[in-house]
Amino acid sequence: MTEPPTPSYAAPRARPHGKPPISLPPVSAERPHHDTARMLAIGVVVLSAVYTGLTVLAEVPLGLATLDQANGRDPDGASTLGAVLVVASLLLLLPLWVVTSLWLRAERERLGGAGSFAHGTAGTFASWVVPFANLVWPFRVVREVHERAVEPRYRVSLGWWWTLWLLAVVLDRLSLGFYDRQDSGDPTAGILATSALSSMALVVALVLWVGIVQRTSRVRT
Numbered sequence: 001m002t003e004p005p006t007p008s009y010a011a012p013r014a015r016p017h018g019k020p021p022i023s024l025p026p027v028s029a030e031r032p033h034h035d036t037a038r039m040l041a042i043g044v045v046v047l048s049a050v051y052t053g054l055t056v057l058a059e060v061p062l063g064l065a066t067l068d069q070a071n072g073r074d075p076d077g078a079s080t081l082g083a084v085l086v087v088a089s090l091l092l093l094l095p096l097w098v099v100t101s102l103w104l105r106a107e108r109e110r111l112g113g114a115g116s117f118a119h120g121t122a123g124t125f126a127s128w129v130v131p132f133a134n135l136v137w138p139f140r141v142v143r144e145v146h147e148r149a150v151e152p153r154y155r156v157s158l159g160w161w162w163t164l165w166l167l168a169v170v171l172d173r174l175s176l177g178f179y180d181r182q183d184s185g186d187p188t189a190g191i192l193a194t195s196a197l198s199s200m201a202l203v204v205a206l207v208l209w210v211g212i213v214q215r216t217s218r219v220r221t
Contacts, residue, residue, distance in 0.1 A: 037110050040103035041217035045210050047096040051089055052206040056199045058085035066191050101125045107145045107216060117144055135166065142212065149216045156215060161208035164201045171198035 062082035101124045108117050119127070119141045127137035139162040146158060175194040 037103060037106035037217050040099060040106050041213050043099045044096070044103050044213050047092060047099055048206060048209055048213075051092045051096055052202055054085050054089035054092065055202060058082050058089065059195045059199050061085070063192055063195060066188055097125075097128050101128070103213070103217075104141060104145055107149060111145070111148050117148075119144060138162075146212055146216050149218075154215055156208055156211040158212065161205055161212060164205035164208070168198045168201040168205060171195075171201065 059082075061078040065079035065082060101121075104124050105121050111117075123137075124141050126133075127141050128134055130137065139158065143158050146155060150156075171194045175191050175198065
């Protein structure tokens with residue numbers, strides 16, 4: 001009585017020359033989180049660059065409108081263009097806020113889960129919009145993720161990034177204050193100076209921010 005044939009899947013067949021059977025590498029559980037964080041990081045960089053570009057470009061027609069008004073010319077054309085660019089940049093803040101918060105949440109998941117961090121999802125979203133708290137809170141949220149993800153020698157200076165961002169915001173508010181004081185004297189020099197300094201601070205802050213995002217998520221854009 002003959003024995004039934006052994007199914008082919010019961011045991012791996014020996015390969016020629018004693019080579020072991022080929023096996024696929026295990027799939028890393030981190031990969032889906034890493035892919036999500038990387039795509040969101042690219043979105044953060046693109047939106048941040050567009051927002052900065054619109055904000056800086058808006059200063060050009062607004063500055064020309066200021067000079068036209070100081071010289072007695074009609075500033076309507078330049079001021080209208082500047083206002084459109086300002087509105088466009090402000091509208092971009094909403095998707096930038098959402099994508100940045102989602103990116104930070106994805107990074108926390110990739111780095112060990114939200115439970116191992118002091119700031120959760122709700123705190124991340126709220127940190128950017130709560131008055132007065134948003135002067136410090138976003139810096140702490142980003143620092144926590146960046147320092148967990150990046151070795152000390154490769155970290156970007158978060159202190160300079162946040163200082164320049166706050167400086168750009170303060171200078172922008174000062175330039176608006178010069179507009180309100182037009183009746184007390186010629187505000188042209190003050191408006192142009194604060195607007196130029198605000199733009200420069202914003203551009204440098206953007207460069208640092210892009211470095212922070214890229215090194216945290218280890219992506220190239």
